[in-house]
Amino acid sequence: MCAHHNIQQTTDNWKEVEEFAKKALPGQIIEFIEECKKEANPESKLIKILQLVQEHYGFLGKTQMDAVAQLLQVPMAKVSGVATFYHFFRLVPRGKYLIRVCLGTACYVKGAERVVDKLKEELGIQFGETTKDGLFSLEGTRCLGCCGLAPVVEINEEIFGQVTPDKIPAILEQYSEKETEAQ
Amino acid sequence: MNKPKATEVKMINIKIDDREISVPEGTTVMEAAEKIGIQIPRLCYHPDLSLQGSCRVCIVEVKGFDFYMTSCSTKVWEGMEIKTNSPEIRQARRDIVELILDNHPQDCQTCERDGNCELQNLSYSLGVRERLFSGERKHFPEDTRSKSVVRVPEKCILCGRCVRVCAEVQGVYNLSQHGRGFYTQVMPAHGSAMDESVCIQCGQCIMVCPVAAFIEQSHTERVWNALADSKKHVVIQTAPSIRAAIGEGFGMEPGTPATGKMVTALRLLGFDAIFDTNFGADLTIVEEATEFLKRIQKKERLPLLTSCSPGWVNFLEKFYPEMIPYASTCRSPMSMTSVLLKTYYAEKMKKDPKDIFVVAVMPCVAKKFEADRDEHKMPEGIPYTDAVLTTRELIWMIKCYGIDLKDLPDSDFDNPLGESSGAADIFGTTGGVMEAALRMACEVLTGLPPEKMEFTDVRAVEGLRETEVKFGNYKINVAVSNGLTNAKTILNRIISGEKQYHIVEIMACPGGCIGGGGQPYPPEGYHFLDPELLAKRAQALYKIDSNKKIRSSNHNPSIQQIYKEFLGAPGSERAHQLLHTHYHPRLPRGIR
Numbered sequence: 001m002c003a004h005h006n007i008q009q010t011t012d013n014w015k016e017v018e019e020f021a022k023k024a025l026p027g028q029i030i031e032f033i034e035e036c037k038k039e040a041n042p043e044s045k046l047i048k049i050l051q052l053v054q055e056h057y058g059f060l061g062k063t064q065m066d067a068v069a070q071l072l073q074v075p076m077a078k079v080s081g082v083a084t085f086y087h088f089f090r091l092v093p094r095g096k097y098l099i100r101v102c103l104g105t106a107c108y109v110k111g112a113e114r115v116v117d118k119l120k121e122e123l124g125i126q127f128g129e130t131t132k133d134g135l136f137s138l139e140g141t142r143c144l145g146c147c148g149l150a151p152v153v154e155i156n157e158e159i160f161g162q163v164t165p166d167k168i169p170a171i172l173e174q175y176s177e178k179e180t181e182a183q
Numbered sequence: 184m185n186k187p188k189a190t191e192v193k194m195i196n197i198k199i200d201d202r203e204i205s206v207p208e209g210t211t212v213m214e215a216a217e218k219i220g221i222q223i224p225r226l227c228y229h230p231d232l233s234l235q236g237s238c239r240v241c242i243v244e245v246k247g248f249d250f251y252m253t254s255c256s257t258k259v260w261e262g263m264e265i266k267t268n269s270p271e272i273r274q275a276r277r278d279i280v281e282l283i284l285d286n287h288p289q290d291c292q293t294c295e296r297d298g299n300c301e302l303q304n305l306s307y308s309l310g311v312r313e314r315l316f317s318g319e320r321k322h323f324p325e326d327t328r329s330k331s332v333v334r335v336p337e338k339c340i341l342c343g344r345c346v347r348v349c350a351e352v353q354g355v356y357n358l359s360q361h362g363r364g365f366y367t368q369v370m371p372a373h374g375s376a377m378d379e380s381v382c383i384q385c386g387q388c389i390m391v392c393p394v395a396a397f398i399e400q401s402h403t404e405r406v407w408n409a410l411a412d413s414k415k416h417v418v419i420q421t422a423p424s425i426r427a428a429i430g431e432g433f434g435m436e437p438g439t440p441a442t443g444k445m446v447t448a449l450r451l452l453g454f455d456a457i458f459d460t461n462f463g464a465d466l467t468i469v470e471e472a473t474e475f476l477k478r479i480q481k482k483e484r485l486p487l488l489t490s491c492s493p494g495w496v497n498f499l500e501k502f503y504p505e506m507i508p509y510a511s512t513c514r515s516p517m518s519m520t521s522v523l524l525k526t527y528y529a530e531k532m533k534k535d536p537k538d539i540f541v542v543a544v545m546p547c548v549a550k551k552f553e554a555d556r557d558e559h560k561m562p563e564g565i566p567y568t569d570a571v572l573t574t575r576e577l578i579w580m581i582k583c584y585g586i587d588l589k590d591l592p593d594s595d596f597d598n599p600l601g602e603s604s605g606a607a608d609i610f611g612t613t614g615g616v617m618e619a620a621l622r623m624a625c626e627v628l629t630g631l632p633p634e635k636m637e638f639t640d641v642r643a644v645e646g647l648r649e650t651e652v653k654f655g656n657y658k659i660n661v662a663v664s665n666g667l668t669n670a671k672t673i674l675n676r677i678i679s680g681e682k683q684y685h686i687v688e689i690m691a692c693p694g695g696c697i698g699g700g701g702q703p704y705p706p707e708g709y710h711f712l713d714p715e716l717l718a719k720r721a722q723a724l725y726k727i728d729s730n731k732k733i734r735s736s737n738h739n740p741s742i743q744q745i746y747k748e749f750l751g752a753p754g755s756e757r758a759h760q761l762l763h764t765h766y767h768p769r770l771p772r773g774i775r
Binding site: 010011012013014017027062065066069070073074076077078079085086157159 | 241269350356357358359360361362363370371372373374380381396442504505507508632768770771773
């Protein structure tokens with residue numbers, strides 16, 4: 001910079017900002033961003049990068065989003081604007097077990113709402129929230145494609161069919177027990 | 184007509200409301216309608232910003248189509264037949280505006296923008312006379328933490344003009360629409376407070392907002408209270424560009440200088456003394472020119488970047504921190520004046536600085552932030568500037584008091600900080616600081632005043648200017664810019680080594696202070712960023728300058744006197760201690 005005149009003391013903070021950003025992201029994502037920057041319109045890869053970050057951490061934290069902004073050189077407001085627009089992106093950490101209650105027509109008719117109420121009551125959380133112990137997150141979802149089993153609850157990859165509110169405590173218990181055993 | 188024949192432009196024949204018109208290919212329906220004198224109603228559209236087409240207010244009917252088209256984003260085609268004002272179109276526009284109103288607080292009477300709100304005007308002109316819809320209304324908290332800009336998301340109608348002005352004109356990109364649908368909100372990254380974002384507090388979002396979703400942090404209450412406090416000696420200073428714009432608030436023709444009337448109004452409001460920020464501007468030039476000449480002679484830290492514009496200083500600290508050493512260390516004219524009011528003037532008046540309340544009238548909202556910076560506080564922590572009023576706030580205070588500025592006689596500023604040269608007046612417009620600096624630099628470098636006081640080459644009406652100025656054996660490369668997107672261009676040229684300037688003037692707001700974020704909203708017939716309005720305000724300042732006897736800062740007798748009595752020589756240790764400041768990098772770092 002300004003090669004024709006010397007400045008003794010630098011006021012540039014780019015190195016610190018860059019270092020801080022790099023600490024917030026795993027190596028492979030930093031490499032991917034660097035690859036993107038070699039091509040035209042690197043900002044067009046923003047969503048892909050955010051997907052990778054979410055895949056890695058389970059959610060998009062402020063620190064991670066700001067790091068992406070700095071390393072990709074895309075305005076921070078743009079990054080968080082995109083992240084809040086798409087339902088796919090989560091801004092809060094997800095629990096170890098993601099409980100998704102199908103709210104499709106068949107499940108709804110067969111009493112999904114009562115199942116939801118029971119889950120909220122048992123877990124003490126609303127849709128989109130995570131229990132304090134970090135174990136469960138609760139979400140509603142559209143048709144999961146197994147209407148014959150309505151009402152359906154999916155926990156991570158596992159499907160529970162013909163769920164009624166009174167079955168909920170036992171189902172949750174399975175997972176809590178799994179955790180205590182693991183410990 | 185002997186016009187040079189440019190590349191053949193294809194003309195398109197269309198019909199607007201049964202009138203035949205021929206327009207160049209690529210013209211939009213909205214532009215074509217304007218040519219025959221029809222201003223199609225609009226909300227999210229702005230001629231200097233990118234197209235968004237989201238408000239749907241500017242819809243028109245096109246023959247052969249069973250849906251309405253947005254005139255701002257639809258280009259004409261051969262044989263197109265357009266209706267801009269059919270009963271169906273008028274009804275559809277009314278419905279659209281009614282739906283916007285339905286999700287907007289019904290608090291016009293108590294709103295800051297009452298009387299100059301675009302949404303209010305639009306609903307009136309479209310004939311919205313009843314509210315047929317009622318539904319859920321959004322509720323979002325206000326963000327009042329910033330020293331300068333308050334965000335009121337509940338009032339926001341999501342036209343997106345602020346997002347575009349912040350990104351496209353200022354290159355800051357602090358704002359973006361977050362969330363979706365009913366819950367959409369315009370805010371800085373992560374919804375953080377404006378003062379924790381990359382916001383540089385220029386206030387252009389306030390200027391471009393059709394409603395009051397962005398407004399300034401008000402200081403009027405502070406000022407009323409000080410005026411009512413008999414123990415306070417309340418003094419006021421007014422920035423150069425106020426005199427060029429304040430008249431607009433009272434129905435005067437834009438570009439009418441109103442210096443004398445403004446001073447009279449301030450006296451009627453009860454200020455104990457009325458000083459001129461111009462005095463500080465002259466002092467800034469003397470200090471800055473001295474600093475510049477020193478750097479030129481030592482060939483170090485060039486180019487010198489001016490530092491009067493607090494929005495630009497914020498931008499420097501957040502976006503280009505490595506350029507901080509190049510910025511002039513001079514305090515801004517406002518801060519210099521305030522410092523002298525609480526030191527020199529206090530001594531002269533035998534007053535405790537704590538009992539002096541300094542009010543500054545500025546065209547700027549970032550000045551509110553500047554006044555609050557630790558660098559501009561006395562050792563005891565008291566700010567040198569106690570309150571900063573925007574031009575808008577002062578207009579309101581004068582009206583509130585029941586005074587019509589237009590009818591007032593002229594009066595003069597008080598002394599000793601009231602006298603100024605013409606060079607100080609032009610500080611209020613882009614290129615003015617440069618011109619003022621060159622007038623003095625020429626004299627110091629060659630021993631003779633410039634042959635012509637007007638350096639018209641640095642009058643940067645188009646946002647960015649570069650030129651070479653010759654004084655005797657000296658060749659000085661100068662650059663002038665306004666609007667921070669242009670500043671980015673210049674700074675990148677410096678950093679890449681593409682250009683080697685000696686001195687660069689940067690003002691944050693388009694047009695300089697005359698287009699500042701604290702200036703009056705455009706009067707009827709003009710729009711935000713209107714080059715015609717900016718030119719008129721600038722012309723007012725150039726007129727005041729050309730009518731002055733003394734046109735160079737170093738010839739201002741009051742300036743000469745204050746150096747003799749109080750400051751010593753320009754650039755002296757005492758001058759440095761009182762009149763200079765420093766900057767530091769700030770986080771979050773902006774993306775440039």
